[in-house]
Amino acid sequence: MPTCPFCGSADTVRETPFGTSLMVARHYCRACRSFFENIKWGDREASLDLPGFLDTDRDPERPA
Amino acid sequence: MSDHALRDLLIACADTKLLLGYHYGEWTFGTPELEAAVASCSLSQAEMGHVRLLHAILKKQWDCDPDALVEIRERAEFANIAFLDRPLADWADFVAMNAVVDLAVTRVLHSLRESTVQAIQVNVAKMLDEERYHAHHGRGWFRTMAADPAQRDRLAAATARALASARVWFGPDHADLAAALKADIDGISPAGVAVRELPAPDFAKWNPVTRRIGGGAPEEEILYHLRGTRNAIFKLN
Numbered sequence: 421m422p423t424c425p426f427c428g429s430a431d432t433v434r435e436t437p438f439g440t441s442l443m444v445a446r447h448y449c450r451a452c453r454s455f456f457e458n459i460k461w462g463d464r465e466a467s468l469d470l471p472g473f474l475d476t477d478r479d480p481e482r483p484a
Numbered sequence: 485m486s487d488h489a490l491r492d493l494l495i496a497c498a499d500t501k502l503l504l505g506y507h508y509g510e511w512t513f514g515t516p517e518l519e520a521a522v523a524s525c526s527l528s529q530a531e532m533g534h535v536r537l538l539h540a541i542l543k544k545q546w547d548c549d550p551d552a553l554v555e556i557r558e559r560a561e562f563a564n565i566a567f568l569d570r571p572l573a574d575w576a577d578f579v580a581m582n583a584v585v586d587l588a589v590t591r592v593l594h595s596l597r598e599s600t601v602q603a604i605q606v607n608v609a610k611m612l613d614e615e616r617y618h619a620h621h622g623r624g625w626f627r628t629m630a631a632d633p634a635q636r637d638r639l640a641a642a643t644a645r646a647l648a649s650a651r652v653w654f655g656p657d658h659a660d661l662a663a664a665l666k667a668d669i670d671g672i673s674p675a676g677v678a679v680r681e682l683p684a685p686d687f688a689k690w691n692p693v694t695r696r697i698g699g700g701a702p703e704e705e706i707l708y709h710l711r712g713t714r715n716a717i718f719k720l721n
Contacts, residue, residue: 441522468620469627471587471668473594474612 422458424449489692491546493592494604495553496563496653496695498538500589502554503568503702504581505531506710510571511578523621527582530614537607544603555711559701563694565589567649569702573642579629580642583622584669588650590615591661591668623672630673643669644680653695656687 421432429451436446444457468475485493508528515521539550567585572578590612597608629635647669651662662682669679690697712719 443519443522468616469623470616470619471623471671473664473668474590474616474619 422447424452424454425456426454427452490599490601491542491548492563492693493596494538494542495548497589497592498535498542498553499562499564500568500585500653501531501534501538502710503562503564503706504586504589505529505535506706507568507572507578507581510709514575515578516575520625524578527586527618527621530618531586534611534614537611541601541603541607545601559704559707560699561694562702562707563696564702565649565653566696566700567646569700569706571703571706574638576629576635576638576642579622579625579639580646582618583626583672584643584646584665585650586615586618586622587668588646588653588661588665590619591665592654595661626669626672626677630677636677640677640679643677644682647679648682648685651682652685652690652697655692655695656690 421430421434423430424432424447427449429449431450432447433450434445435448435455440457443459445460447456447458448454449456505528508524508531512521512525512528515524536550539548539553542548542553543550565585565588567581572581593608593611593615596604597612599605599608626639629639647662647666650665654661654665666679666682685697687697694700708714
């Protein structure tokens with residue numbers, strides 16, 4: 421489960437598989453009692469499937 | 485790069501994004517899955533937004549009239565990647581457009597990210613941020629189709645056509661971009677799709693403004709829809 425974007429707690433549950441659009445799911449944080457949405461592609465940007473030049477972590481030409 | 489060459493290159497990027505926006509938008513109602521329909525609609529909006537950003541730069545730096553770039557030009561003046569001239573035949577064409585053609589423009593924008601023109605630098609950074617998601621979507625579908633023997637050949641054919649079309653658009657001085665784009669695609673699915681080697685284009689008759697060999701233009705009907713010709717009298721001023 422994703423951590424809460426408001427308080428950072430990991431005590432969250434998935435409420436619905438779809439939110440305001442198909443690409444997000446709705447979650448509830450039991451710690452701060454907030455609802456939030458999460459993009460279903462993955463919890464971390466690092467999970468994006470990208471060619472090297474667009475991957476800011478791997479781009480060898482990236483300016484320092 | 486000369487000042488005029490840079491201007492023409494940005495117009496070519498804007499033209500390609502305009503056509504990408506059209507096809508993504510049209511395919512909002514043609515995707516094989518509901519999520520892809522929502523994605524296609526969002527991809528379309530992003531591309532149209534990028535057209536506005538590019539047109540704003542062209543207006544500021546070169547005093548190009550954005551309306552004239554879309555509404556008044558001759559069809560044959562459009563400098564988009566030729567793959568987008570006609571309606572897409574099927575979903576394989578769409579995925580080749582998403583994974584290859586869209587990425588080709590992104591490759592060019594990426595090469596401009598350290599431009600001394602500040603408006604270019606700032607806006608390109610924003611566009612590249614968004615294009616990461618376009619690439620992610622295209623590559624995901626590419627992998628899925630490459631894994632299916634029934635779809636693989638059709639995808640390979642569409643991909644070869646998209647790569648050849650981008651190769652011409654990059655022009656005679658940018659075989660490096662074409663090779664990098666081919667490597668980007670090979671990197672998705674090395675074993676899945678056998679994409680034919682690119683035939684070397686004959687650049688003797690290459691037009692540096694339209695970035696085409698021997699003419700070509702978007703179909704009349706595509707521009708008719710893009711320009712909203714039928715609804716011209718309802719336009720808000």
